[in-house]
Amino acid sequence: MNAPRFAFLSRLLHWLMAAMILAMLFIGIGMVSSLADYHWLLSIHRPLGIAILALAALRLVNRQLNPPPPLPADMPRAIRLAAHASHVALYALMFAVPLVGWAMLSAGGYPVVLYGTLQLPPILPLDVALYAVLRTAHTVLAFALFAVFLLHLAAALMHALVFRDGVLESMASLRPGRGGQG
Amino acid sequence: MNPPLPPSSRYRLWPPRPALLAGLGATGLVLGVTAGAFAYAGGFLSPGRLTQTRIVDRFEAINGLHPGFRRNHAKGVCVTGTFESNGAGARLSRAGVFAPGTVPVVGRFAVGIGKPFLPDNETEVRSLALSFRPAGGEEWRTGMNDIPVFPVNTPQGFYALMAASAADPATGKPDPARLKAFLDAHPESARALGLIKARAVSSGFADARYNGLDAFRFIDAAGRSTPVRWSMVPLDPVVAQAPPPAGARDPNYLFDDLIARMATGPLRYRLVVTAAAPGDPTDDATVAWPEGREQVDAGTLTLDHVEAEGPGNCRDINYDPLVLPDGIAPSDDPLPAARSAAYSVSFTRRAGEEKTPSEVTVPPRPPGAASSETPRPATGG
Known part of the structure; x- marks a missing residue:
C-alpha cells in the first residue's frame, strides 16, 4: 500500500515544531511559577519562541509549495470542518503567541536578548499600559494554543485508533516521497 | 467473524x-x-x-495595595546621567559597558519599602537602581542597597522574614515572638541583620554607598569567569546620619535633600568591582567577603538630572537584576533569579494600573541651570 503522505519536508517541519511548541508551552507555564528556574527557562523561552515564529513562516510557504494530501473521500463534513478550523487556529496561534511575546517585551522596555550579544530590535515603542495588555494576551493565547494542541492530539489518536483512515500515517510515515502514485 | x-x-x-x-x-x-x-x-x-505570585501577594498584604507603584521600593525619584568607563573592568568582563567610553544611564533612588507615601524617617534602607544603555549595545540593569549584606540568602527566607517582620495590626509593631522564631530558624539572617543594624548610615542618598549584594560572574574576552560583587561608592564625603526629631523635618527630607544637592552639581560615584577569592561563597548574600579582596575601580557614574517619576522615565523600567549584557552572568546565588521573577510580576501588575503621582516631586530648576547637563538618554526600547 502506498497511501498519500505529506511531503518529507512537511513532515520534518511538523514534528520538529511539535516538539518545540510542546516544550515551549511547558517552559512558559513552568517559568512563571518557578523562582529557581525562572531565569534559565526564560533564556530558552525567548530564542525558542523566535525560532518557532521563523519556522511557522517557513511552514506556511512550504504549505503552498507542498499542499497537504487530500483527506479521505468518505470523511464526514463535520470532521472535515473541524479539521480545517483547528488547523487555521494552530497556524494563527503559531504566529500570534511569539509575535505578541516579542511585542510585549518591546512595549515593556525589555531588551529582546536571544543569545549572547544577539538581540532583536523592539517592534513597539515603550508603553507600559500596552505591555500589561499584551502580557495578558500572551498568556491567554498560549493557553488557547495548548487547548488547540490537545484537540489536535486527540484528533490524531482518534484517526489512528478509532477511524483507522490513514490520516495519522500520512504525517507519521518515515518513508520518502508523497505516495499515492500507485 | x-x-x-x-x-x-x-x-x-x-x-x-x-x-x-x-x-x-x-x-x-x-x-x-x-x-x-x-x-x-x-x-x-x-x-x-513558593512562587513569584505569592511573594508579590505578600507584599500587597503587608503594605496594602498602591495601584501603579512598585510593590517594593515604591517611593522613589528618577535620575539620569552617564557612566564613564576607564577600561579597567574590561580585564574581568567583556561587556561593552566596561570598554573605555561613556554610556548613558537611567537610574532611580528609592527607599526600600512597599509604601509609596511613607514618611522618609520611617524607612531604613535606601536604594539605587541603574540601567546602563550603551548605544547599539546590550543593556545592564542593577539594583543596589545601602546595606553591607542582604538579610536573607534564599527566597524562602525572604518570604518568611516578610511575615515575621510585618507589623502586628494590634500593636503596629512586629510581633517579637514571631521575629524571634524566625531568627532562631535563620541564624544567617540574625547575623546579617546585626551587620545591617550596626552599619554607619549616611546623611542621605547622595553620600550613601550602594552595594549590589548578590554575586554575579564576570566573563572576560577569553571566556574566563570571575565571581564578583559590585558597589557604587560616593565621591561626596560621607556624613553620618543625624536622625531628625520626629515631625521636625518634612516627610520627604531624604528626597528633598537629594534634589537640593543635585541642584548644586552632579553626583558622582565610583563603580567598584570586588572579585571573590577561591572559596568565597557566591550563593549566600548574607555573608560579606573578607576584606582585602581584589577591587577594580571600573569608572565613574555621574548623575546630573533628577525628575519626578512619570511616563517613559525610570517609572516605566523594571530594574530586573538579570537584564545583563554578554560578559555578566548569574552565579549560583538564588536571589537574583527570584528577584527577576518577582519583579516581573510586580511590573506586570503596576503596568496595567492607573497611575497616581509620586509623593516625591521635583521643583522646576531656574533657567540656565540645565545647560550643564549631558543630553538625556532615551528611555524607550
Missing part, C-alpha cells in the same frame, strides 16, 4: 464498537496525562510551592 465495515461507516460513532471504546479510552488517557503534566509544570498541583 464480523464482516469488514464498509469504508463510509468507519467514522460512525453510534452504536459504539469495542474499537471505538478502546480508542476513546486511550485518547482520553493520553490527553489526561498531558494536561496533568502541564498543570504540574504550572504549579497548579503544588499549592504550597
Whole structure:
C-alpha cells in the first residue's frame, strides 16, 4: 500500500515544531511559577519562541509549495470542518503567541536578548499600559494554543485508533516521497 | 467473524464498537496525562510551592495595595546621567559597558519599602537602581542597597522574614515572638541583620554607598569567569546620619535633600568591582567577603538630572537584576533569579494600573541651570 503522505519536508517541519511548541508551552507555564528556574527557562523561552515564529513562516510557504494530501473521500463534513478550523487556529496561534511575546517585551522596555550579544530590535515603542495588555494576551493565547494542541492530539489518536483512515500515517510515515502514485 | 465495515461507516460513532471504546479510552488517557503534566509544570498541583505570585501577594498584604507603584521600593525619584568607563573592568568582563567610553544611564533612588507615601524617617534602607544603555549595545540593569549584606540568602527566607517582620495590626509593631522564631530558624539572617543594624548610615542618598549584594560572574574576552560583587561608592564625603526629631523635618527630607544637592552639581560615584577569592561563597548574600579582596575601580557614574517619576522615565523600567549584557552572568546565588521573577510580576501588575503621582516631586530648576547637563538618554526600547 502506498497511501498519500505529506511531503518529507512537511513532515520534518511538523514534528520538529511539535516538539518545540510542546516544550515551549511547558517552559512558559513552568517559568512563571518557578523562582529557581525562572531565569534559565526564560533564556530558552525567548530564542525558542523566535525560532518557532521563523519556522511557522517557513511552514506556511512550504504549505503552498507542498499542499497537504487530500483527506479521505468518505470523511464526514463535520470532521472535515473541524479539521480545517483547528488547523487555521494552530497556524494563527503559531504566529500570534511569539509575535505578541516579542511585542510585549518591546512595549515593556525589555531588551529582546536571544543569545549572547544577539538581540532583536523592539517592534513597539515603550508603553507600559500596552505591555500589561499584551502580557495578558500572551498568556491567554498560549493557553488557547495548548487547548488547540490537545484537540489536535486527540484528533490524531482518534484517526489512528478509532477511524483507522490513514490520516495519522500520512504525517507519521518515515518513508520518502508523497505516495499515492500507485 | 464480523464482516469488514464498509469504508463510509468507519467514522460512525453510534452504536459504539469495542474499537471505538478502546480508542476513546486511550485518547482520553493520553490527553489526561498531558494536561496533568502541564498543570504540574504550572504549579497548579503544588499549592504550597513558593512562587513569584505569592511573594508579590505578600507584599500587597503587608503594605496594602498602591495601584501603579512598585510593590517594593515604591517611593522613589528618577535620575539620569552617564557612566564613564576607564577600561579597567574590561580585564574581568567583556561587556561593552566596561570598554573605555561613556554610556548613558537611567537610574532611580528609592527607599526600600512597599509604601509609596511613607514618611522618609520611617524607612531604613535606601536604594539605587541603574540601567546602563550603551548605544547599539546590550543593556545592564542593577539594583543596589545601602546595606553591607542582604538579610536573607534564599527566597524562602525572604518570604518568611516578610511575615515575621510585618507589623502586628494590634500593636503596629512586629510581633517579637514571631521575629524571634524566625531568627532562631535563620541564624544567617540574625547575623546579617546585626551587620545591617550596626552599619554607619549616611546623611542621605547622595553620600550613601550602594552595594549590589548578590554575586554575579564576570566573563572576560577569553571566556574566563570571575565571581564578583559590585558597589557604587560616593565621591561626596560621607556624613553620618543625624536622625531628625520626629515631625521636625518634612516627610520627604531624604528626597528633598537629594534634589537640593543635585541642584548644586552632579553626583558622582565610583563603580567598584570586588572579585571573590577561591572559596568565597557566591550563593549566600548574607555573608560579606573578607576584606582585602581584589577591587577594580571600573569608572565613574555621574548623575546630573533628577525628575519626578512619570511616563517613559525610570517609572516605566523594571530594574530586573538579570537584564545583563554578554560578559555578566548569574552565579549560583538564588536571589537574583527570584528577584527577576518577582519583579516581573510586580511590573506586570503596576503596568496595567492607573497611575497616581509620586509623593516625591521635583521643583522646576531656574533657567540656565540645565545647560550643564549631558543630553538625556532615551528611555524607550
